[in-house]
Amino acid sequence: MSNFGFTLLKARRIDYDANDRSIADFIHDNEPSFRWCIECGCCSATCTSGNYIGFSLRELQILLKRGENEEVKEKIFNCMLCGKCILVCPRGVNTRNVIALAQEAFKNKKQHAV
Amino acid sequence: MQFDPFVIPFNIGLYFILIYAVVRCVLWFRDLSRADKLRLQRGFFGRPFAKSLKEIFMESLIHRKILKSNFRLGYMHMSLAFGWFLLILFGTIEADIFGTRHLNPPYKAIFFKFFNPEHGRNGIEAFYAFIMDFLLAFILSGLLLAVIKRFSSRVVGMKKTTRLKTLDKVALTSLWLIFPSRLLAESFTSAAYDTGSFLTGSLGSVFASFLPVNELAYPFWWLYSISLGTFFILLPLTRYMHIPTELFLIFARNSGIRTGDHYGAFTEIQTYSCSSCGICIDTCQLNLSTGITDIQSAYLLKGIRNNEDVKDIANNCLMCGRCDQNCPVGIELTPIRMIMRREPETKSGDNGFFEKYFPSHVKIPVPKTNGSLVYGWLPAVKTTKAEVLYFAGCMTHLTPAIKKSMIKILDAAGVNYNFMDEEGGVCCGRPLMLAGKYKQARELINYNSKIIKQSGANILVTSCPICYKVFRESYYLNIDVYHHSQFINSLINEDVLRLRFLRKKITYHSPCELGRRSGVYAEPKEVLKHVGRLQLTRHEDENAYCCGGSLGNMHISYAQKKKIASDAAKDLTRNNPDILATACPLCKKTFSPVTETPVADIAEIVAEAIILSHPDKKNYSKVISLKEPVDISE
Numbered sequence: 001m002s003n004f005g006f007t008l009l010k011a012r013r014i015d016y017d018a019n020d021r022s023i024a025d026f027i028h029d030n031e032p033s034f035r036w037c038i039e040c041g042c043c044s045a046t047c048t049s050g051n052y053i054g055f056s057l058r059e060l061q062i063l064l065k066r067g068e069n070e071e072v073k074e075k076i077f078n079c080m081l082c083g084k085c086i087l088v089c090p091r092g093v094n095t096r097n098v099i100a101l102a103q104e105a106f107k108n109k110k111q112h113a114v
Numbered sequence: 115m116q117f118d119p120f121v122i123p124f125n126i127g128l129y130f131i132l133i134y135a136v137v138r139c140v141l142w143f144r145d146l147s148r149a150d151k152l153r154l155q156r157g158f159f160g161r162p163f164a165k166s167l168k169e170i171f172m173e174s175l176i177h178r179k180i181l182k183s184n185f186r187l188g189y190m191h192m193s194l195a196f197g198w199f200l201l202i203l204f205g206t207i208e209a210d211i212f213g214t215r216h217l218n219p220p221y222k223a224i225f226f227k228f229f230n231p232e233h234g235r236n237g238i239e240a241f242y243a244f245i246m247d248f249l250l251a252f253i254l255s256g257l258l259l260a261v262i263k264r265f266s267s268r269v270v271g272m273k274k275t276t277r278l279k280t281l282d283k284v285a286l287t288s289l290w291l292i293f294p295s296r297l298l299a300e301s302f303t304s305a306a307y308d309t310g311s312f313l314t315g316s317l318g319s320v321f322a323s324f325l326p327v328n329e330l331a332y333p334f335w336w337l338y339s340i341s342l343g344t345f346f347i348l349l350p351l352t353r354y355m356h357i358p359t360e361l362f363l364i365f366a367r368n369s370g371i372r373t374g375d376h377y378g379a380f381t382e383i384q385t386y387s388c389s390s391c392g393i394c395i396d397t398c399q400l401n402l403s404t405g406i407t408d409i410q411s412a413y414l415l416k417g418i419r420n421n422e423d424v425k426d427i428a429n430n431c432l433m434c435g436r437c438d439q440n441c442p443v444g445i446e447l448t449p450i451r452m453i454m455r456r457e458p459e460t461k462s463g464d465n466g467f468f469e470k471y472f473p474s475h476v477k478i479p480v481p482k483t484n485g486s487l488v489y490g491w492l493p494a495v496k497t498t499k500a501e502v503l504y505f506a507g508c509m510t511h512l513t514p515a516i517k518k519s520m521i522k523i524l525d526a527a528g529v530n531y532n533f534m535d536e537e538g539g540v541c542c543g544r545p546l547m548l549a550g551k552y553k554q555a556r557e558l559i560n561y562n563s564k565i566i567k568q569s570g571a572n573i574l575v576t577s578c579p580i581c582y583k584v585f586r587e588s589y590y591l592n593i594d595v596y597h598h599s600q601f602i603n604s605l606i607n608e609d610v611l612r613l614r615f616l617r618k619k620i621t622y623h624s625p626c627e628l629g630r631r632s633g634v635y636a637e638p639k640e641v642l643k644h645v646g647r648l649q650l651t652r653h654e655d656e657n658a659y660c661c662g663g664s665l666g667n668m669h670i671s672y673a674q675k676k677k678i679a680s681d682a683a684k685d686l687t688r689n690n691p692d693i694l695a696t697a698c699p700l701c702k703k704t705f706s707p708v709t710e711t712p713v714a715d716i717a718e719i720v721a722e723a724i725i726l727s728h729p730d731k732k733n734y735s736k737v738i739s740l741k742e743p744v745d746i747s748e
Binding site: 046048049053077081082083084088093094096097 | 488491492509537538539540541545549551554558663665668671672673703
């Protein structure tokens with residue numbers, strides 16, 4: 001990386017070259033509405049699981065799109081698939097399918113890794 | 115003994131299919147669970163056997179259900195099934211009475227005319243020949259409809275017909291050839307011997323005027339025999355396997371065997387009983403509104419039969435149950451689909467040609483509930499004691515008007531209740547089940563069960579039909595589960611809730627999970643009759659629409675859901691009601707944006723109509739003052 005005379009905090013850096021965007025691509029291929037998200041956070045506000053722990057689809061889908069899958073890997077399974085987020089989404093994102101696909105992708109990845 | 119080489123293909127086919135059907139039934143019987151085997155054994159010596167015979171006659175031969183809903187389609191099926199049955203029956207009697215000897219081999223009856231060409235000249239013989247000709251004409255009329263249906267399904271009143279695979283088409287062609295070749299063979303023989311009745315006789319004399327009928331008859335008898343033989347040999351590989359399987363299915367069902375939640379022999383029997391008639395395609399709202407025509411139950415069952423990967427088909431469905439209601443064979447389509455949504459143990463694969471006769475199938479076990487917890491972070495259960503527990507459900511929290519109305523109603527009736535998920539509870543588990551995740555669902559069910567047990571309540575009231583279904587069927591609790599429409603109805607009947615008449619025209623939309631899937635049709639309508647004028651539509655009870663918002667389908671897009679909802683709403687509001695009433699928060703949420711008619715839940719309508727609570731409360735002791743002023747001027 002060129003030295004411009006100032007630094008970027010490591011925590012704030014998104015390294016798209018090193019990150020693995022395969023899961024986000026998989027979701028997008030099967031559920032095109034994944035890209036319509038405007039990150040308004042309605043889904044997280046209404047979430048049943050989010051009522052108990054810090055489960056936020058808004059956060060998770062941002063991380064997935066960045067390719068930072070490590071943080072999503074465990075958290076995505078906290079969803080109860082109750083479907084409230086679909087009803088409140090102003091963009092009509094099929095959120096339930098997004099989560100189901102993400103879970104499937106992580107499961108497949110785990111199986112292939114073993 | 116009369117014999118000719120041309121009967122050999124028919125004989126091979128016939129004995130093959132008879133032996134095959136018996137072997138297959140024995141294999142299925144072996145795979146049934148012990149309890150189901152006992153059910154079958156008991157059924158064989160009891161009433162179920164007689165009931166099955168009646169059902170086989172009414173449904174498999176006459177096709178009563180199809181006749182009732184669509185006459186032309188029913189006639190087509192009846193003429194082929196019942197006509198063929200009668201032709202075989204009368205043919206056997208004919209061969210026995212008029213043949214050279216009694217107790218003939220089957221081919222004698224089928225090719226009677228060839229072996230007895232002089233038969234049918236006068237008297238009773240002529241009359242009998244007339245009956246046989248009439249039956250053949252009956253079948254041919256149905257066959258004509260079937261051929262036309264392949265090219266234009268509208269003729270028989272169907273919008274879509276099932277797409278077939280190659281082997282199905284070969285079998286279909288051989289089936290179609292059977293009756294015309296019999297007609298021609300009999301006509302030529304009749305012409306050569308100057309016999310035959312109104313159909314074969316007159317057709318024969320026409321042919322005789324310009325064709326060498328003597329030479330032509332023999333090849334057509336060969337064709338008749340070959341097409342019968344081919345049809346019988348291919349039958350196990352095609353949808354025509356439903357003919358023998360359906361008999362077994364009817365008997366098994368009448369003996370009390372049900373699908374349940376595991377993939378077993380009975381599921382397989384049902385899979386093979388599907389004739390791909392396409393009635394499920396015709397009633398499916400995904401077909402009617404969004405034009406999706408490759409995921410209906412006929413295709414699901416076909417996919418299972420061919421051991422294909424049916425996951426996408428199984429998941430792309432509203433689970434409304436309209437096809438279950440309309441299936442003329444009575445296959446439990448939605449339960450089978452629920453099973454197919456779960457993770458299979460073995461991978462699907464293509465069976466070779468010979469394996470197809472005894473195919474292997476994907477194994478889908480009931481998921482084990484042990485192992486690590488997914489929702490281990492849920493807080494410890496804390497609850498207070500109450501007589502009645504009210505569970506609003508996730509969707510109701512998104513439609514707060516329903517929640518508030520229920521609180522008002524429960525307060526007005528003086529019910530001693532506890533609001534189980536006032537602060538937003540845990541999901542009931544059904545959405546996870548619909549997504550095929552039984553293990554996770556069971557975890558939530560256990561959590562909620564603990565709360566219910568601790569509260570010591572005897573009655574659980576829920577506002578959401580999705581929750582209602584799962585509380586009733588999958589929570590093993592000793593508690594009465596009511597949907598709020600049922601509970602309100604009992605409050606009205608016990609005279610603890612008094613309502614005024616609203617003078618409004620109300621149309622009721624029956625939610626899928628409450629109506630078709632749980633069988634609650636009457637109570638919501640009873641409640642509505644107390645508060646308004648209930649208008650009936652063409653879509654009552656079993657014929658109700660799905661609102662399209664169903665959690666069952668994860669595949670269709672927002673736009674497609676909206677299209678289904680607006681089509682349904684347009685039809686439901688055809689006679690301009692003042693209120694479109696429903697009993698499900700999800701239906702309300704789905705219908706509200708697509709229609710100008712106000713959409714309201716039953717609880718909201720009742721809450722609006724409440725007058726003062728009854729002074730002497732019989733069952734419900736808690737005294738409450740109403741929180742909102744009530745208008746009693748009317």
